[in-house]
Amino acid sequence: MDTASRSAAELTYRDATAADADALVALIESAYRGDSSRTGWTTEADILEGQRTDPKGVLDVIEAPGSRLLVVERDGGLIACCQIEHRGEAAYFGMFAVRPGLQGAGLGRVIIAAAERIACETWGVRQMQMTVITAREELIAWYERRGYRRTGKLFPFPYGDERFGLPQRDDLKFELLVKPLV
Numbered sequence: 001m002d003t004a005s006r007s008a009a010e011l012t013y014r015d016a017t018a019a020d021a022d023a024l025v026a027l028i029e030s031a032y033r034g035d036s037s038r039t040g041w042t043t044e045a046d047i048l049e050g051q052r053t054d055p056k057g058v059l060d061v062i063e064a065p066g067s068r069l070l071v072v073e074r075d076g077g078l079i080a081c082c083q084i085e086h087r088g089e090a091a092y093f094g095m096f097a098v099r100p101g102l103q104g105a106g107l108g109r110v111i112i113a114a115a116e117r118i119a120c121e122t123w124g125v126r127q128m129q130m131t132v133i134t135a136r137e138e139l140i141a142w143y144e145r146r147g148y149r150r151t152g153k154l155f156p157f158p159y160g161d162e163r164f165g166l167p168q169r170d171d172l173k174f175e176l177l178v179k180p181l182v
Contacts, residue, residue: 011107013114016069016081021058023078024069028053031097033165040100047135047172048165053095057163061085061095069095070118072111080111084119090127090178091119112146116181126182131155131174140177148177 016024030036032052037043044052061069061083072080079102083095093115098107119125130148132140140150157172158164 010074011079011110011114012073013070013118014073016058016062016071018059018062020069020071020078021055021062024058024071024081025053025055027078027081027099028058028095028097031100031103037100040098040103042098042100042103042139044133044136044165047133047168049168050162050166052165054163058095066123068118068122070115080107082111082115084115084122086119086123086125087129089125090129091123091125093119093128093130108142109146116179120181126180128179128181130177132177133157134173134175135169135171140175143177146179148179151176151178 029052031040031042032044033048033050034045037045058069061067064085066086067083068085069083070081071078072082080098081095082093082097085092085094093112096108096112098111116128119128128148130143132143134140134154144150153176155174155176157167157174159167
């Protein structure tokens, strides 16, 4: 059994609760911000400082109608999370984080496939959507290898809103990526 298959068999998924908020913030921050994020490959530390999210932001996702924040555990410990949100015939995928020391071993691929399956089973959606900072070319390429395609549809980065971090450059924007699920 390869590493990804073994990893998939060991993972459990559940919906996050309010009691998970602080642990989820810590996980998300560790994957994207500060020195701890540099042990993984998903770091945004070179383009954004400050926070990636906060307890209120996590609670908003947990409590929003049509939204699920999936907690991914192995051996009872939190190792990853992701959001799926129902948006008509599509689902939105976001707030994806894998513990930095576990990145690069195939977990992300397994988790995103599970999120796509859960979104299809839960809402019958035909497409998964996400937005990614365009400066994150390596991350976009990773999603393209998972079947996502760039749409060219761009959205401005929320400059001035410290809830999303402190930009270290002035050219940040998001691009919509999509993947057909059926």
